[in-house]
Amino acid sequence: MALSKNQQLLSKIATNDRHGENSPYFDGWKAYDKNPYHPIDNCEGVIQMGLAENQLCFDLIQKWIRRNPKASICTAEGVHEFKNIAIFQDYNGFKEFRQAVANFMGKARGGRVTYDPNRIVMSGGATGANETVMFCLANPGDAFLVPSPCYPAFDRDCGWRTGVQLIPVNCDSSNNFLITKAALEAAYERAQQDHINVKGLIIANPSNPLGTVLDRDTLRSLVSFINEKKIHLVSDEIYAASVFSTPSFVSVSEIIEEMECDRDLIHIVYSLSKDMGLPGFRVGIVYSYNDAVVNCGRKMSSFGLVSSQTQHLLASMLSDDEFVDNFLKENSKRLAKRHSMFTKGLEKVGIACLKSSAGLFVWMDLRRLLKEQTLESEMNLWRVIINEVKLNVSPGSSFHCSEPGWFRVCFANMDDDTVEVALERIRVFVEKQQVKSKRKFQNNLNLKLSCTPRRYDESVMSPHMMSPRSPLVRART
């Protein structure tokens, strides 16, 4: 009774589930929150491997801050700026901040493209940036295509308050999860038949959760696809500087320099949360080649401006070329080392990951550990990993992956020792599984000899149930 009263009194947005927080993606987080790992205080706790954060380079940033006291309004050297910073709420942002961000974005792309500071629009993190872009490009009920597997919170960011729907374009391991023009065309046609107005395509490049970068050919085919259909391309490039090996990152900005394209259709979402490891500072950027979107986005940025204190600090930091060059180089090196340590450790126990060159995570292949190639099996395995192995990893289904058995595992949000502990736990788990399967095989052999065929069928082939809260179910309705 109270619920329906609420539903009358409050909006649908306030009472529906489109914020997505009831999805299984967050169950692991809840398990971690209840029992977080600590090397001394709680060494049996759950290790957080579901959080894509870069904690590898804080020492570099701290050193810079200590050496540059003027950049902080909280130091004796910088406090004279306090008043000017405290009153600054111009939604254009500090010119120096925009220039510094444009500079950083260019360097993150190896200097192959330059960015115009006048197209830099602030937002409340990439979360705010994605929402703002949707508000500018689409009306409630319109749709965007999104290659899957994709970041789970795209549903919330792109659709919750905007009323925009996301249509997944399924990619699978048969071709290493590459996006094909055929798949895009098929999704587009289906939408047309269902009378859904497709306004654009949103991609994450480098990809979350895959950790892969899009090659030039694929990017070119995406650009020609959207040009042909006259729909928008939103490229979420928040991991642009989190690339640690080859193939290297190619931005859509580079592609549009090389081919004919209606630039009014091209928009980039950026942030400093991943590349610099500063999610707490809430620095999101919308960069659009469309003047009307820049203008509108700028007005909307009032709903999520970057704190002037933060703008001031980062304007100084990111215009220090020596610091930025060194940071980008060192960050890549440390990510490479960590990635290698983790993937080699997994290889030793026979676990493979999708080959990747970017991101703060790996896309781990646990298909052979599934009882059956079903969603239910994936969920069961995942619960075992959380509750028994005590690692919070993210199940592929929460990323709308159509193939069961894949898991995203983050590796950059902990120190080396914790990585070792995690690898050890995985090793123990895998060995146990191998012993179990051997034993099961033996048992099954014995069973076959003594049981009726019907009972055997039942024990092996249980009917699979879709969890009602599964995002896959929602995607289909």
Place this chain on the structure above:
Amino acid sequence: MQMLSRKAACDSHGQDSSYFLGWQEYEKNPYNEVLNPNGIIQMGLAENQLSFDLAESWLANNPDALGLKRDGKSVFKELALFQDYHGMPTFKNELVEFMAKLRGYKVEFDPKKLVLVAGSTSANESLMFCLAEPGEAFLLPTPYYPGFDRDLKWRTEVEIVPIHCSSSNGFKITGCALEDAYEQAKKLNLNVKGVLVTNPSNPLGTTMDRDELNLLIDFAITKKIHIVSDEIYSGTVFDSTSFVSIIEAVTDRNIDDTHELWNRIHMVYSLSKDLGLPGFRVGMIYSNDETVVAAATKMSSFGLVSSQTQFLLTNMLSDNKFTSKYIEENRKRLKSRKEMLVSGLSGAGIECLNSNACLFCWVDMRHLLSSDTFEAEKELSKRILFEVGLNISPGSSCHCSEPGWFRICFANMSQETLKIAITRIKDFVESITFSRENCNHQLTVLDSRRRLVSKWVLPLSPYDNNEPADR
């Protein structure tokens, strides 16, 4: 197919309104004491710049907060990573304490009901997303803050229906006006979800009295609708005892804790006006409804308060001596500055609505209009902008139903600049008065000349019956 959304293509962001025209002109020609003494003085910006020295001296004396340290140890990493949309618990504790202090501890706030968002701009929008569907309406007393057209309507597609208030009773909300607005909404087929008031009021600078608050509460009970009280100026009330917050008003009605009305009371607050920190983007929603708190907390992901800022302000607000001194001194300075503007304007024959709060005055310039129309107000507004060099906000941009009222800000400039602004206004009023008198005088002179000439001309020419042409 339209390439951009309707929201991008329309102008319901409201930035083409007259409110912003003055700003644009100011940007082109801003006053500077030394470099541009003939430039436009910005009096359209409701900022509190009077008390920075207090904050700066606190910072100079508190090295730990300065260097992002706690007990001498760096907390940089912790802050850099902190993105929990529940906000820092210590920060929320300090905020509820500060809010209670501003209300003389007549009400208590629960940090669990507080949601942190990036500025009250975001707070107001998020509340609309939570309380109303696209196409539903909120009633707002006029005149109201021009930015509401953007914050409440633009992306949410919620409608605003005005509650007309007039100068006949000092722009107070009446029962009649509330009912009229409700009926008007019905006529327009709009489902009313609530009333949003700003208390203290922007642009009036007045606090709501108990009668108004009770009217509002009765109305909300009868119609079963929400009350949103935007109290971002609560710390600028010159005499703290005169401010009654919505929570206090509802409490004093002895309404049962479990009465459903409590779930429909929501407050918006911010540090932009009271502490003069608009750049830091610290806004908040306070609601008794758990669902609203839960939904708004999730929405705050779209505009969280920077952790760097939360840390700094936690430290600052936890210093009780500092906050008490700041609140008292800030009020004193605002009151004194307001009195300076009011008496200066009075010297020019211009009266202000009697106000007890905020960073501006609601000024009566009806007698300076060439006619009782909004065109005349626009004309006067342009003259003040271009001839007098002052950016002030015309009442029409605040949806005032009577032409001739202007909002003039006084807390965003130095005393010297305010004196210059007052002198310019005095000169302008004198020149209008002079030219009106002169105009009358000229007419009188012309008439008597005409009579003189005709007296002489007619007898000379018996055939010339025409009057000589006017010059």
